[in-house]
Amino acid sequence: MRVDIAKGILEKNDTLAEGNRALFASKGVFVVDLMASPGAGKTSTILATIAALRDRYRIAVIEGDIASRVDAEKIAAHGIPAVQINTGGACHLESDMIRRAVDTLDLDEIDLLIIENVGNLVCPTDFDLGEHAKVMILSVPEGHDKPYKYPGIFQLSEAVILNKYDTLSVFDFNEAEFRGVVRDLNPSAPVFALSATKGEGVEAWTEWLSARIEAAKEPQS
Amino acid sequence: MHEMGICDGIVSAAVEAANDAKASRINSIDVTIGVLTEIQEEALQFAFGVLSKDTIAEGSTLAVTMLPAKSVCGECSAEFGHGRFDAKCPECGSFVCTLVQGRELRIDSMDID
Ligand SMILES: Nc1nc2c(ncn2[C@@H]2O[C@H](COP(=O)(O)OP(=O)(O)OP(=O)(O)O)[C@@H](O)[C@H]2O)c(=O)[nH]1
Ligand SMILES: [Mg+2]
Ligand SMILES: [Zn+2]
Numbered sequence: 001m002r003v004d005i006a007k008g009i010l011e012k013n014d015t016l017a018e019g020n021r022a023l024f025a026s027k028g029v030f031v032v033d034l035m036a037s038p039g040a041g042k043t044s045t046i047l048a049t050i051a052a053l054r055d056r057y058r059i060a061v062i063e064g065d066i067a068s069r070v071d072a073e074k075i076a077a078h079g080i081p082a083v084q085i086n087t088g089g090a091c092h093l094e095s096d097m098i099r100r101a102v103d104t105l106d107l108d109e110i111d112l113l114i115i116e117n118v119g120n121l122v123c124p125t126d127f128d129l130g131e132h133a134k135v136m137i138l139s140v141p142e143g144h145d146k147p148y149k150y151p152g153i154f155q156l157s158e159a160v161i162l163n164k165y166d167t168l169s170v171f172d173f174n175e176a177e178f179r180g181v182v183r184d185l186n187p188s189a190p191v192f193a194l195s196a197t198k199g200e201g202v203e204a205w206t207e208w209l210s211a212r213i214e215a216a217k218e219p220q221s
Numbered sequence: 222m223h224e225m226g227i228c229d230g231i232v233s234a235a236v237e238a239a240n241d242a243k244a245s246r247i248n249s250i251d252v253t254i255g256v257l258t259e260i261q262e263e264a265l266q267f268a269f270g271v272l273s274k275d276t277i278a279e280g281s282t283l284a285v286t287m288l289p290a291k292s293v294c295g296e297c298s299a300e301f302g303h304g305r306f307d308a309k310c311p312e313c314g315s316f317v318c319t320l321v322q323g324r325e326l327r328i329d330s331m332d333i334d
Contacts, residue, residue, distance in 0.1 A: 001333050005238050009230040009252065009326040091223060122259050123223040126326065151305040152259050184306045187316030 020130025038119030290323030
């Protein structure tokens, strides 16, 4: 006997993500999900973003890692509310984890919530967390060929950060080729070359992010 | 890489629906996967074998339909199929296109006794 199911395989995650999205909207919180490989500079980029935007927005951070509290402690050391999620082996964050983390934050006191996803260029892309924007970071030492190997994440990200730009001279990173492939994969995504730890180039990224935050505040037509 | 998690969703939805229908066994499950998701059919089949074990779905076939990517042009409204690296309108050359197919992760139906 044939039975129709017609259900999303990730329906549970997607439903909870919609719930998160509605909650963020009701509290006026803009949420960005930062994805990258381990060590690409997610935490450093978050710290640079905090330094640039903390006078304009009240910021909080959710740190996703397989284990440890190291990253949340780095953020908290700057006086910014930070919640650590340990996935205990899972290679990506899911919307129920975000909800539990969010429930420990006072959303009335937050304008911008930054989520650091687990270091991985594959798995986070299939999981909606209820964020407004997914943004990815690639760092120069990883090589310009990464968009060929991990096209999905480049395609799904609203913006691409090229971090560790200060190391360009020591690696054979072909920036023109990189930008060309990213354009083919995702023509509307801007690429921000920056150095998170040195601060160079960070402004173009934070200006884009502020514009996104302000646009989200306007009533949807 | 997360085919286990995806498969867990497939098996639990199928088992639930089979229980609702008072089925004695599941013969096959039909799923649709868009090619732009990060799912690999081989890994999915492997995970399915592992996760369906000792459930009513054990021994059943996972029939996977992979859907190609398709977009609609924002300039001239042309609909066109494409791969990962060429989501560009073949009619007018515009890059401003909206993806309408290719990210599906869906359980369609199943065959039960
Ligand atoms: N030269 C240089 N080093 C950087 C830059 N950004 C980050 N790093 C270094 O790269 C290393 C990893 O940075 P993190 O910010 O911890 O990277 P992450 O992606 O958060 O790492 P995980 O959370 O462990 O996956 C650190 O030693 C940083 O100092 C940069 O712009 N230039
Ligand atoms: Mg980190
Ligand atoms: Zn067109």
